[in-house]
Amino acid sequence: MIRTRTRASAPDQACVAAVELARAAARELALPLEAGDHLGYEAEGDRIVTHFFACLDRAYRGWRWAVTVTRASRAKNVTVSEAVLLPGSGALMAPEWLPWSERLRPGDLGVGDLLPTAEDDDRLVPGFTEADEEVDHQMIFEYGLGRARVLSAIGRDRAARRWHSGDHGPHTPLAHAAPAQCSTCGFYWPLAGGLRQKFGVCANEYAPDDGKVVAADHGCGAHSEAAVMPPSPEQATPILDDLGFDLMVDEAGSVDESSSEELGHS
Structure with a gap:
């Protein structure tokens, strides 16, 4: 097996030296902002070099201006071939695009919003496949009252x-x-x-x-049998001491306190 070696062509020195030409193109695109420092270059091919400049726009932090310069064979003048804004290392990038149907989450649907369902949605099957025992399929078929699609297995x-x-x-x-x-x-x-x-x-x-x-195996504290209230105890009739006492007067006309106390405690 014969292996052939390919040697990368050395960067064209005239293109490498065209930093100010590339900077002018970057500044023209960056208006009204300025293009930042020269970040280096990269050889793209024979007589093709891309120069990179920092982007000073705060909305594009980590991005850089890429200006590609080139020259024709045996020509001395270097010209600008392309100038674009490219993400660099650590650049803030937009998330990968997803169709709306994949971005939608439960609760996103608002008042007046419509959520169409695809024809091949595997959650649905044609209505005539409904297998509810209480459904009269023949009557529904004859009168055209059935749903177009029902829930699939x-x-x-x-x-x-x-x-x-x-x-x-x-x-x-x-x-x-x-x-x-x-x-x-x-x-x-x-x-x-x-x-x-x-x-x-x-x-x-x-x-x-x-x-x-x-x-069915969920539960909460409002279960119908959670707490059966015990019957309220019968109200006991209070016992009142309604026995009074009489003052007894002895022959001398004085009150007999001992006898009254005895009556009061009887």
């Missing part, structure tokens, strides 16, 4: 995992401190269909999850 599975691992699932401080699970609560309304065994809706207006989908 993938969509149900994703929703179930998301709900079960969220704030209304079993792995929250609220659920751990609950006296019992939602599945045993009188305010728990099970969902219909394939999610019935795992999820329901809380119908307790005093519960923190009222009107929300909760996991």
